[in-house]
């Protein structure tokens with residue numbers, strides 16, 4: 752697997768990968784129906800396309816030439832902060848270092864930025880442990896993970912780079 756920028760041709764596959772990963776991760780927390788509703792809205796090809804060419808942002812994937820194993824999307828929100836909006840690894844390729852590889856690449860993409868911030872569902876223990884193992888600390892919480900009004904509570908984590 753190597754890391755590269757996502758292109759328009761990848762979006763259909765990324766959309767399917769996100770749907771699969773979301774059901775695997777969140778069905779037990781939100782229920783299958785709610786996950787289907789959220790993922791069809793947030794991970795449709797048109798929704799992903801909006802992120803492709805956004806300024807001060809990086810949309811990257813892990814690819815072995817045959818399939819996409821994971822993706823990350825991050826954007827710079829101010830002079831000192833990068834927001835990691837999405838980090839997802841397909842269920843069958845989790846635990847093989849892809850998440851860590853994508854995280855390192857996100858850090859490298861924003862060399863002038865002092866810290867990385869993210870929001871993570873508090874019941875998603877695996878992700879919380881993963882981020883803690885990779886230098887993030889919980890610094891607060893939000894009632895609206897992802898988008899304003901989502902009603903999904905989440906922990907806010909930060910990693911100070913320098």
Ligand SMILES: CC(C)(COP(=O)(O)OP(=O)(O)OC[C@H]1O[C@@H](n2cnc3c(N)ncnc32)[C@H](O)[C@@H]1OP(=O)(O)O)[C@@H](O)C(=O)NCCC(=O)NCCS
Pocket residue numbers: 772776838839840841844845846847848849850851852870871872875877878880881882884885
């Ligand atoms: C969370 C996620 C991105 C991690 O990616 P991954 O490729 O599975 O993780 P990696 O294999 O890179 O793990 C790197 C390190 O994190 C730590 N880690 C990973 N899973 C862990 C766990 N369950 N418990 C404790 N530490 C863990 C370990 O230190 C691991 O290093 P190791 O090589 O010594 O085992 C991935 O599992 C995923 O996509 N999960 C579902 C979706 C999700 O929750 N995304 C995050 C939304 S905010």
